[in-house]
Amino acid sequence: MKNVLVGIVLAYEFEQRMCEFAVPGVRERKWHHATLTQFVSPIVAGKLMGLNVDQMTNAIGINGSHNHTIGCPTAGQLTMMKNTVDPMAVQSGVFAALMAKKGYTGTEAVFEGKEGLQDTFGPDWAEDRMTEGLGDSFR
Numbered sequence: 001m002k003n004v005l006v007g008i009v010l011a012y013e014f015e016q017r018m019c020e021f022a023v024p025g026v027r028e029r030k031w032h033h034a035t036l037t038q039f040v041s042p043i044v045a046g047k048l049m050g051l052n053v054d055q056m057t058n059a060i061g062i063n064g065s066h067n068h069t070i071g072c073p074t075a076g077q078l079t080m081m082k083n084t085v086d087p088m089a090v091q092s093g094v095f096a097a098l099m100a101k102k103g104y105t106g107t108e109a110v111f112e113g114k115e116g117l118q119d120t121f122g123p124d125w126a127e128d129r130m131t132e133g134l135g136d137s138f139r
Contacts, residue, residue, distance in 0.1 A: 004048070034089040035067075035069045039111075041090040043060065060106065062096035062107075063106075064107065073085050
């Protein structure tokens with residue numbers, strides 16, 4: 001039970017930090033917050049699976065290399081897609097963690113690398129918000 005609670009806290013903490021990382025905001029960039037969930041879900045799954053640091057980095061890189069969700073599922077005419085974008089990002093995050101556990105490698109510089117998240121979805125990022133107060137205060 002403790003690991004499940006830690007996983008829930010990790011999910012909220014990192015999702016919120018990623019929301020603050022994207023300036024002025026995720027929706028203002030016209031993409032759905034499930035785009036951020038794709039980076040967070042392998043952290044939670046990896047924690048529950050006991051991944052080491054290298055495996056966790058690979059899991060984030062695997063899932064962060066695809067699954068970007070544009071804003072239209074929650075803009076305009078709402079369809080059933082609205083209720084699937086986050087679960088689908090989480091499903092692929094679990095799969096990415098399973099792949100990393102088996103030795104599959106992912107993009108290490110998925111955030112800051114050439115054609116990574118920041119380069120592709122730029123231009124403004126509040127990089128300090130990802131780590132400020134980490135371990136001392138919670139979002």
